[in-house]
Amino acid sequence: MNFFEKITGSDMAKEYKNFELRAKKLPSDYxxxxxxxxxxxWEHTDFTGRNLMPIIxxxxxxxEETSAxxxxxxxVLGDDIKGFCSALVGDEGANSFRDKWRQQLNNNIARKLGK
Incomplete structure (x- = not known):
């Protein structure tokens, strides 16, 4: 990935289009x-979305494997797809921008309190 692709996100757009093409080959329930x-x-993304591409x-x-x-x-997924996504992203350690802001706030408070 070169600098231009990283700044514009064009590499991610290409990769995501490939994901969509692969998904269209799946059965309708999938x-x-x-x-x-x-x-x-996507609720768990950082600002760029790069943290989710390997997870997706x-x-x-x-x-693809289970449909085959x-x-x-x-x-495969159960009834709670939102819970599945939360668990999956949590297991992978993908921090959203909210997680980063929360950590920054906690660090600032701890620093002000002298801890």
């Missing part, structure tokens, strides 16, 4: 799950 995952997972790739690989095995999306 495509519906993919749409919900996209809705919820992993989720898509999971969906003949499992339904509900068997």
């Amino acid at each position: 495509q519906a799950a993919w749409e919900k995952i996209n809705l919820y997972i 790739n992993g989720v898509l690989e999971l969906l 095995e003949g499992q339904s999306a509900q068997e």
Whole structure:
């Protein structure tokens, strides 16, 4: 990735378009799950979204593998897709901008209190 791609995010746009093309090849119940995952997972992004790209790739690989095995999306993800995304992002350690701001606030308060 060169400087221009990093600044503009064009590398991420290409990668995300590839994700969407791969998702369109999935069965309809998996495509519906993919749409919900996209809705919820972006709540955990930093400002750029780069922290989520490997996670999204992993989720898509999971969906591709389990659909090839003949499992339904509900068997794989369960009923709580929002909880699935939160757990997945939390396990991967992806911090959102809110997490970073919270940590910064805690550090500032601790510094002011002399701790």
